[in-house]
Amino acid sequence: MIRLKKYRTPFVYLIIVVLLLVSIRLTGFERPTLSQGEAFIRNLLAPLQSGVMVIGQKANNFLSQIANYAEISDENERLAEEVARLTAENNLLTEYKQENARLRKLLGLQDLIGTQFSLTAARVTARDLENLHQTLIINKGSEDGIRKDMPVINEQGLIGRIINVTDRTSEVLLILDREGAVGAMVQQTRVPGVVEGLGPGSDQLQMIHINVDAPIGVNQVIITSGYGGIFPKGLRIGYVKEIIPEANGLMKRAVIQPFVDFDRLEEILVVTGVVDS
Numbered sequence: 001m002i003r004l005k006k007y008r009t010p011f012v013y014l015i016i017v018v019l020l021l022v023s024i025r026l027t028g029f030e031r032p033t034l035s036q037g038e039a040f041i042r043n044l045l046a047p048l049q050s051g052v053m054v055i056g057q058k059a060n061n062f063l064s065q066i067a068n069y070a071e072i073s074d075e076n077e078r079l080a081e082e083v084a085r086l087t088a089e090n091n092l093l094t095e096y097k098q099e100n101a102r103l104r105k106l107l108g109l110q111d112l113i114g115t116q117f118s119l120t121a122a123r124v125t126a127r128d129l130e131n132l133h134q135t136l137i138i139n140k141g142s143e144d145g146i147r148k149d150m151p152v153i154n155e156q157g158l159i160g161r162i163i164n165v166t167d168r169t170s171e172v173l174l175i176l177d178r179e180g181a182v183g184a185m186v187q188q189t190r191v192p193g194v195v196e197g198l199g200p201g202s203d204q205l206q207m208i209h210i211n212v213d214a215p216i217g218v219n220q221v222i223i224t225s226g227y228g229g230i231f232p233k234g235l236r237i238g239y240v241k242e243i244i245p246e247a248n249g250l251m252k253r254a255v256i257q258p259f260v261d262f263d264r265l266e267e268i269l270v271v272t273g274v275v276d277s
Contacts, residue, residue: 118273124265134177141168149230151271157236157259183227184237189215192225195237205256212252222256232274
C-alpha cells in the first residue's frame, strides 16, 4: 500500500502529460469531425485557453500603453518647447513693431520741425526711482554732441533738459521736477507765465504768476515762451485742466496736464541747436 502511494503522484502527472500530447496531436490537423474524447478535452481546455488569451491581450495592451505614454510624453514636451519658442518670437516681433511705431513718430517729428531745430535721437536707459521719476538717463553723451541745458522732447511735447553729461550718457531733468521750471505762455491768448512741477508723486504741472484778469481757460494749450534762454519758443507742454485763484486775489494759477506720458518714455530727441532761418 505504501509503495502504491509512492508512485501514484508521478503516475497522475504522466497521465496528464499523455492526455495533453494526445490533445495536441488530435487537434493539430484539420478533420471533418472530432471524437467525443477530443471534444471533451477541448471543452475542458477552452476556459484555460480563453483566460491565457485574455491575460496575454491585457499584457500586450498594457505594454502598448506604456510605449504610447512615453511617445505622447515626448511629443507633449516637444510641443511645449515649440509653443514657448513661438511665444518668445511673437513677443519679440510685437516689441519690434511697437518700437518701429514710436520711431516713426519721432521721425515724423524730425521731418516736421527739422527746419527749425537740430535733433539727436536717444534711448532711455534708466530712471531715478528714488526721485519718483524726476530724472532719467539716456544713451547719448558728449561724444554725440550733447551738452548741458539742451532741451529734450518727443513727438508728444517737452520732456525736460540735460543737466549732466558724460562721454556716452546724459541725465535729463524732467519738467515734472520743481527745479525744472519752464518759461511758458498760453498758445491761444499769448498770456505768459511759468510752468513748474507740483512736487514728488504728481504727474501734473502748474502755471504760476498769472494775472487774475488774464484770459486763460480750460483746455487751452500751453507752449514754451522762449524766455530764459534754454527752451526755444513753441514747444508743446500741456493743456489747462483747472484755474485756481490765489489767496491774495491778485493772481491765479492753472493746473496743467502734460502732453508727455512720463511713465512710458523709451525714445527721445535732444534739441542740439536752433537752425538759423
